[in-house]
Amino acid sequence: MPQKESAIEYKVKPLISQWSTLACLDYINDLSWSPNAYHLVSADAAGRVIARSVLTGYSFEDLTAHTLGALCVRFSPDGNFVASAGQDGKANIYDSNTYAKVATIDHGDSWVEQIAWHQSSRCILTASGKTLRLSATDGNLIRKFEDHKSTISDLAWNPAAPDLFATSSYNGIRLWSKDQTNHKRLLAWKGSLLNIAYSPNAKVLAAGCQDGAAHIWLLPSADELFMNGYQTKVRELSWDSSSRYLATGGGDQITVWDFSGKGPSGSKPIVFPGHEGFVSALSFAPKGVMLASGGNDGRVMVWDVNKQDSVFINEEEVSRVTKLIWNQDGTKLAASFASGRITLFNLFE
Amino acid sequence: MRTTSAKVPVTVLTGFLGSGKTTLLNRILTENHGKRIAVIENEFGEIGIDDALVVKSDEEIFEMNNGCICCTVRGDLIRILGNLMRRKDKFDYILVETTGLADPAPVAQTFFVDDEIQAQLQLDGIVTVIDCKHVLLHIDSSSECKEQIAFADVILLNKTDLVTDDELAQLEARIRSMNAMAKIYKTQNGVIEMDKILSVSGFDLDKALATKPTFLQPEYPFEWGGIFDFKGEHRTLVLDEGPDPSIDLLLLKADKAESADFDELAEAAVRCFSSNKKQIKPGGSIERCDQVYKLDLTKEGGKAFDIVLESGRYAMFTQHKPEEFSLALCTTNGTIEPLCSITYDAGHSHDSEVTSVGIESDGDLDQKKFNSWLGDLLREKGTDIFRMKGILSIAGENARFVFQGVHMLFDGRPDRPWGDEPRNNQLIFIGRNLNRAELVEGFNSCLKKNRQLSTK
Numbered sequence: 034m035p036q037k038e039s040a041i042e043y044k045v046k047p048l049i050s051q052w053s054t055l056a057c058l059d060y061i062n063d064l065s066w067s068p069n070a071y072h073l074v075s076a077d078a079a080g081r082v083i084a085r086s087v088l089t090g091y092s093f094e095d096l097t098a099h100t101l102g103a104l105c106v107r108f109s110p111d112g113n114f115v116a117s118a119g120q121d122g123k124a125n126i127y128d129s130n131t132y133a134k135v136a137t138i139d140h141g142d143s144w145v146e147q148i149a150w151h152q153s154s155r156c157i158l159t160a161s162g163k164t165l166r167l168s169a170t171d172g173n174l175i176r177k178f179e180d181h182k183s184t185i186s187d188l189a190w191n192p193a194a195p196d197l198f199a200t201s202s203y204n205g206i207r208l209w210s211k212d213q214t215n216h217k218r219l220l221a222w223k224g225s226l227l228n229i230a231y232s233p234n235a236k237v238l239a240a241g242c243q244d245g246a247a248h249i250w251l252l253p254s255a256d257e258l259f260m261n262g263y264q265t266k267v268r269e270l271s272w273d274s275s276s277r278y279l280a281t282g283g284g285d286q287i288t289v290w291d292f293s294g295k296g297p298s299g300s301k302p303i304v305f306p307g308h309e310g311f312v313s314a315l316s317f318a319p320k321g322v323m324l325a326s327g328g329n330d331g332r333v334m335v336w337d338v339n340k341q342d343s344v345f346i347n348e349e350e351v352s353r354v355t356k357l358i359w360n361q362d363g364t365k366l367a368a369s370f371a372s373g374r375i376t377l378f379n380l381f382e
Numbered sequence: 383m384r385t386t387s388a389k390v391p392v393t394v395l396t397g398f399l400g401s402g403k404t405t406l407l408n409r410i411l412t413e414n415h416g417k418r419i420a421v422i423e424n425e426f427g428e429i430g431i432d433d434a435l436v437v438k439s440d441e442e443i444f445e446m447n448n449g450c451i452c453c454t455v456r457g458d459l460i461r462i463l464g465n466l467m468r469r470k471d472k473f474d475y476i477l478v479e480t481t482g483l484a485d486p487a488p489v490a491q492t493f494f495v496d497d498e499i500q501a502q503l504q505l506d507g508i509v510t511v512i513d514c515k516h517v518l519l520h521i522d523s524s525s526e527c528k529e530q531i532a533f534a535d536v537i538l539l540n541k542t543d544l545v546t547d548d549e550l551a552q553l554e555a556r557i558r559s560m561n562a563m564a565k566i567y568k569t570q571n572g573v574i575e576m577d578k579i580l581s582v583s584g585f586d587l588d589k590a591l592a593t594k595p596t597f598l599q600p601e602y603p604f605e606w607g608g609i610f611d612f613k614g615e616h617r618t619l620v621l622d623e624g625p626d627p628s629i630d631l632l633l634l635k636a637d638k639a640e641s642a643d644f645d646e647l648a649e650a651a652v653r654c655f656s657s658n659k660k661q662i663k664p665g666g667s668i669e670r671c672d673q674v675y676k677l678d679l680t681k682e683g684g685k686a687f688d689i690v691l692e693s694g695r696y697a698m699f700t701q702h703k704p705e706e707f708s709l710a711l712c713t714t715n716g717t718i719e720p721l722c723s724i725t726y727d728a729g730h731s732h733d734s735e736v737t738s739v740g741i742e743s744d745g746d747l748d749q750k751k752f753n754s755w756l757g758d759l760l761r762e763k764g765t766d767i768f769r770m771k772g773i774l775s776i777a778g779e780n781a782r783f784v785f786q787g788v789h790m791l792f793d794g795r796p797d798r799p800w801g802d803e804p805r806n807n808q809l810i811f812i813g814r815n816l817n818r819a820e821l822v823e824g825f826n827s828c829l830k831k832n833r834q835l836s837t838k
Contacts, residue, residue: 058470059468059469059470060468060469060470062468078465078468078469078470079469079470101435102465102468102469104465120465142438143438144465146461162440183442183457184440184442184457184458184461203442203444203457223445223447224444224445224446224447225444225446225455225457242447243444243446243455243457243460243495243496244446244447246447264497265497266496266497311497371468
């Protein structure tokens with residue numbers, strides 16, 4: 034059973050217990066830390082991109098960026114830029130010092146639903162429908178990747194090979210090099226793939242499926258593992274930093290697969306029940322084996338995978354947890370909610 | 383979320399290119415109904431209303447690996463609807479327009495399969511718009527056309543001004559034989575009251591089968607109707623020998639004499655035809671309205687039946703076409719001709735591919751047997767069963783059991799108690815190559831006590 038706050042050995046001290054933007058309380062679609070953890074930017078369903086100072090809570094900019102809904106926002110790895118994208122069919126790039134818009138990448142009519150910065154911070158992938166573009170920070174198109182037969186549901190850079198990336202869509206995952214227009218390899222799987230997660234060592238590629246399953250490829254062999262029997266579609270995937278554990282949602286409990294030794298095939302996963310209602314967000318801390326989880330019940334929990342128990346629970350909110358993100362050193366956890374609230378937890382000091 | 387708010391209804395609009403779908407959509411959006419409507423339009427759509435939110439979408443059909451071979455969903459709808467529901471200024475209503483050649487199954491199934499969609503949205507109904515003039519070009523050759531008719535909760539026979547009354551009646555009878563559950567309206571330029579197409583609760587279990595008392599009547603039990611003014615003395619019905627040994631005949635009081643009035647009269651006539659028929663021999667009298675008479679024609683030569691009814695306007699419905707029996711209405715002053723008439727194409731020559739099978743029966747069902755029968759049926763024939771609905775009387779249960787399904791996806795639960803209402807079972811299947819006898823027999827074998835079973 035989950036333990037209450039008082040029982041944990043870590044210092045839990047909400048730094049700023051909650052941020053609610055005053056005039057607008059909209060569903061937060063995405064959230065991103067600046068690498069130095071001074072700023073937090075959010076993208077919401079009303080189309081706003083808002084950057085805040087973590088120390089003061091002061092809201093820097095309220096950019097009416099994507100009139101019909103902002104879907105994603107991401108600091109560049111070097112912290113110099115913020116990119117956002119949304120239902121207006123555009124991706125914007127801002128200078129993070131001034132929050133002045135420095136470039137716009139135009140995808141036409143269709144929603145831009147995925148963005149991902151290259152490790153160098155010099156270029157960014159943006160996807161809308163079947164269209165995928167690689168653009169420089171000035172917005173200039175570097176390459177268009179045109180092999181997709183259906184909407185790109187997710188994209189991820191390969192953590193071990195900076196110029197390679199993967200995209201998921203219906204019936205498979207495509208592996209690409211940023212320097213080639215056509216994909217290098219297709220990992221076919223007949224089904225609707227919703228998202229992808231590379232293990233940090235890039236030896237495993239995990240995908241969540243619409244039909245209550247997670248599908249795993251071991252690389253480079255592309256041997257496959259099937260994890261079936263989830264209650265709902267699997268939207269939530271997160272790897273721990275050692276590439277040993279893969280946490281998956283897909284129902285009202287968290288299922289953690291252990292990839293050590295011969296696992297996870299033939300092994301029983303670790304299961305964490307603790308949410309009333311479906312799990313909606315999962316995120317492993319950047320170091321260690323602390324796993325943050327959020328649910329449709331609004332609960333935010335942190336689990337110690339080694340102890341197989343929860344170490345933190347917060348029940349202040351009742352609306353869905355939409356995003357959970359750790360800062361780079363793993364000391365702060367930010368949670369965003371469907372109500373528009375953002376709560377910061379200062380977990381490890 | 384702990385707080386549950388009412389689900390937002392979604393209406394799916396299908397119909398072939400040129401059927402008048404876009405005109406209807408524009409009409410819905412401009413009508414002053416006070417609803418905030420969002421429209422998800424296919425990529426060829428062309429509506430442009432400023433204050434409505436219109437999202438264009440590529441129809442992306444995804445097969446599911448959940449062991450259900452016919453289970454497909456619209457991937458694009460899952461993404462778009464999920465996102466729309468995050469907006470604070472939520473919509474009161476969502477309309478999904480499909481492309482002309484779309485199969486409605488994936489759209490409908492999306493609302494059963496995805497947990498996020500299910501939690502927030504309720505599929506209200508499938509509205510199919512039909513171009514009366516051109517539908518006959520597709521109806522035999524196109525499976526999409528048949529599916530759009532078979533899946534519908536509401537069918538608009540649009541562009542009625544381009545066909546004759548006879549053609550329209552024949553088309554309606556044919557469509558009725560394919561889908562006995564849908565409400566059918568005749569329209570021109572898509573003009574129709576909004577409450578006939580929006581919020582019809584076609585997939586609402588609470589209202590399963592509640593909408594139409596005669597829905598189980600897949601076809602008209604008569605082939606011809608006419609309106610007469612009864613004047614003069616000694617009205618007699620005169621018939622010759624015909625292809626059958628008897629003919630069923632009904633007289634109803636009528637007010638007006640326009641072909642548009644046949645709709646209401648025909649509904650009343652259908653009800654009368656389902657009651658007991660009174661057999662009379664030549665020389666006998668027709669003394670009542672609302673009573674179906676079975677006229678015995680076995681006697682050789684011409685036959686006459688007296689009509690003992692006061693003067694006035696009457697509608698006559700006959701089981702077969704009058705000319706087959708040289709039927710004539712005579713008075714001392716000569717024959718009376720109908721003011722107007724209508725021909726109903728009577729079922730048996732219809733589309734055998736897509737049909738409705740309605741089962742209505744007294745008695746209680748053995749739940750175990752019924753579950754196993756329906757389970758087997760859906761496993762084997764799920765691809766061919768487009769939609770089904772039912773209210774069941776389960777042995778030992780006080781509450782009505784209501785269910786509905788699309789292909790192999792099934793949704794059912796106990797409803798309100800029967801109370802004073804007489805317990806019985808009503809269910810309907812709409813599908814391709816349905817075997818009525820087999821379905822009835824299968825259902826019959828699940829009845830606890832083997833009481834009388836009637837099918838219509």
